[in-house]
Amino acid sequence: MNVRIQSQSITAIRSDLLVVSVAQGKHNAAHLKALDAAVDGVLREQVRRSRFQGKRGETLLFHTHKRLPSVLILLVGLGKQASIEPSTWRQVGATARRQAQEQRAKSLAWFVEPGMDVQGMGAAILEGILLSGYVFQKYKSDNGKKTAIETFTLAGPGLRKSVRLSQSLETVQNTVPGVFLARDLVNEPASVSTPTYLANQAKKLSDGNGLKTEVWGVNKIKAAKMHGLLAVSRGGPEEPRFIKLRYTPSAKPKKKVALVGKGLTFDSGGLSLKPAKSMETMKIDMSGGATVLGTMRAIAALKPQVQVTGYVPSSENMPSGTAQKPGDIISYRNGKTVEVLNTDAEGRLILADALICAVEDKPDVIIDLATLTGACMVALGSRVAGLFSNNQQLTDDLLASSKETGEQLWPMPLVKEYKDDIKSPIADIKNIGGGYGGAITAALFLEEFVSEVPWAHLDIAGPAFSERALPHAPRGGTGFGVRTLVQYILNL
Ligand code: BES
Numbered sequence: 001m002n003v004r005i006q007s008q009s010i011t012a013i014r015s016d017l018l019v020v021s022v023a024q025g026k027h028n029a030a031h032l033k034a035l036d037a038a039v040d041g042v043l044r045e046q047v048r049r050s051r052f053q054g055k056r057g058e059t060l061l062f063h064t065h066k067r068l069p070s071v072l073i074l075l076v077g078l079g080k081q082a083s084i085e086p087s088t089w090r091q092v093g094a095t096a097r098r099q100a101q102e103q104r105a106k107s108l109a110w111f112v113e114p115g116m117d118v119q120g121m122g123a124a125i126l127e128g129i130l131l132s133g134y135v136f137q138k139y140k141s142d143n144g145k146k147t148a149i150e151t152f153t154l155a156g157p158g159l160r161k162s163v164r165l166s167q168s169l170e171t172v173q174n175t176v177p178g179v180f181l182a183r184d185l186v187n188e189p190a191s192v193s194t195p196t197y198l199a200n201q202a203k204k205l206s207d208g209n210g211l212k213t214e215v216w217g218v219n220k221i222k223a224a225k226m227h228g229l230l231a232v233s234r235g236g237p238e239e240p241r242f243i244k245l246r247y248t249p250s251a252k253p254k255k256k257v258a259l260v261g262k263g264l265t266f267d268s269g270g271l272s273l274k275p276a277k278s279m280e281t282m283k284i285d286m287s288g289g290a291t292v293l294g295t296m297r298a299i300a301a302l303k304p305q306v307q308v309t310g311y312v313p314s315s316e317n318m319p320s321g322t323a324q325k326p327g328d329i330i331s332y333r334n335g336k337t338v339e340v341l342n343t344d345a346e347g348r349l350i351l352a353d354a355l356i357c358a359v360e361d362k363p364d365v366i367i368d369l370a371t372l373t374g375a376c377m378v379a380l381g382s383r384v385a386g387l388f389s390n391n392q393q394l395t396d397d398l399l400a401s402s403k404e405t406g407e408q409l410w411p412m413p414l415v416k417e418y419k420d421d422i423k424s425p426i427a428d429i430k431n432i433g434g435g436y437g438g439a440i441t442a443a444l445f446l447e448e449f450v451s452e453v454p455w456a457h458l459d460i461a462g463p464a465f466s467e468r469a470l471p472h473a474p475r476g477g478t479g480f481g482v483r484t485l486v487q488y489i490l491n492l
Pocket residue numbers: 267269285342344345346347371372373374375431432433438461462
C-alpha cells in the first residue's frame with residue numbers, strides 16, 4: 001500500500017473513498033459545513049435523516065455524485081471527544097477499511113483536521129487499516145480476492161510531511177508484516193507447522209543485513225544438554241529444533257534484549273493426555289515462538305540500535321511408548337533437577353533450556369512469551385496477557401509499550417510463598433504447583449532459570465488466539481505481542 005501525505009482542503013481531496021471522522025455531537029465543525037455546501041446540503045440532510053451522532057464506530061456513507069473530486073464520503077463516529085485514544089483510531093481505521101472493501105475503493109483518503117496530532121493519529125489509523133486486512137485463506141477452495149486498497153492518503157489543509165510523521169507511518173508499515181507472519185504461523189495446522197517448518201521459516205528471515213538465524217538439530221541439542229526439549233519431544237516422531245536468531249545493529253548496541261518464545265507446535269498433553277475439546281486449538285501452542293519470529297522480522301526491517309536475540313525451543317508434545325512419563329526426572333544443564341509430574345505442563349520444561357541459554361549470552365533483559373497456562377486465561381480472560389517480572393523498570397517499560405499498542409498486559413505477582421508449591425520430595429522442583437494459582441506457579445518455575453537477569457514473562461495463553469473476529473484481526477492467531485515488543489525495543 002502506497003502511503004501519502006497531502007496538504008489539501010477537504011473539498012479538493014481526490015479519492016475513491018474519503019473518510020471524515022466525527023466526534024460525538026461535533027457535526028457542526030467548519031470542515032463538515034464546507035463539505036455540506038459543496039454537495040448542496042445533501043450531507044446535512046443525510047445526517048439528520050439517519051440520526052448519525054458520531055458514536056464510536058457509527059458510519060454514514062454517501063455518494064458525492066461528482067460534486068466533489070472524491071467518489072464516496074464516509075463519516076465515521078469517534079465517540080466522545082474526551083475518550084478518543086489510539087485504540088479508537090485503530091478501530092475506526094479498521095471500520096473504514098471494511099467499507100472501502102465493500103465499495104471496491106482502491107484509493108482511501110483520510111481527512112485530518114487542522115491542529116490534530118497527526119503523528120499518533122495517522123499511525124494508529126494506518127495500523128487499523130493494515131491489521132484488519134489480514135486473511136488466512138490458503139485452505140479455502142473459494143479464496144476470492146478482495147479489492148486491495150492501493151493508496152492511503154492523509155490529507156488536510158496545511159498538513160506537512162515531517163520526518164517524524166513519515167517515520168511513524170513507516171514503523172507501522174514495517175511492523176505489520178511481522179504481526180502477519182506470527183498470525184500465519186499460528187494459523188497453520190500442526191501437521192504442517194512442525195518444529196522443522198518453524199525452523200525453516202526462521203531461516204527465511206535472515207536478511208544478510210543484520211539478521212542471522214541458527215537452527216540446532218537433535219545432535220546439537222543433545223550436545224548442549226537441552227534435556228527439557230529432548231524429554232518433551234521423545235513422545236512423537238517429529239524432531240525438536242532449537243532456533244536462535246540474532247539482529248545485530250550497525251553501531252554499538254544501546255542494549256541487548258533476549259526474546260524467548262514457546263514453540264510447541266502441538267500440545268496433546270503427552271501421556272497426561274488432554275481431553276479432545278482442549279486439544280482442538282493446541283496448534284496455537286507455538287504462539288510465543290511465532291511472536292518472537294514476527295518481532296525479529298519487524299526488527300530486521302526497522303533496524304534499531306539494539307541487539308535483539310530470539311530463542312525458540314520447538315517441539316511437539318505427543319503420547320507414545322517412548323514418551324516421557326509422569327515421575328521422570330530431568331537434569332538441566334545449569335544443574336537443576338525437575339520432577340515431571342504432569343507431562344501437559346511441558347511449556348516450562350522446554351522454556352527452561354532456552355532461558356538457560358539466553359542467560360549465558362548475558363543480555364540486559366530477557367522477555368519470554370508463552371501460551372503457558374489455562375489458569376492465566378481463567379484469571380484474565382482471552383484479551384489480556386499476564387505479565388510477571390523480577391524487575392520493576394522492565395515491568396513499567398512493558399506496560400508503557402502495551403498502553404501505546406493496545407495489546408493489554410496485566411501485572412501478576414511472583415508470590416514467594418507459593419515457591420513451596422513447586423518443591424519436589426525427590427528432585428529440586430516439580431513441574432506443577434498445588435492446584436490454585438497455576439499461572440503464578442508456572443512463572444515461579446521459569447524464574448528458577450533466569451538467575452538475576454531482569455526478566456519478564458508474558459503468559460499469552462488467552463490473547464494469542466481469538467475465537468471470534470476482533471476489530472483488527474479475524475478469528476484465529478492474533479500475533480499478540482509483536483507490536484508491543486517492537487514498541488518496547490524502539491523505546492529503549
Ligand atoms: N499449552 C497449555 C496451556 C494453554 C491452555 C494454552 C489453553 C492455551 C490455551 C499448557 O501446556 C498446559 O497444558 N498447561 C496446563 C498446566 C497444568 C498441567 C499444570 C494447564 O494449563 O492446564
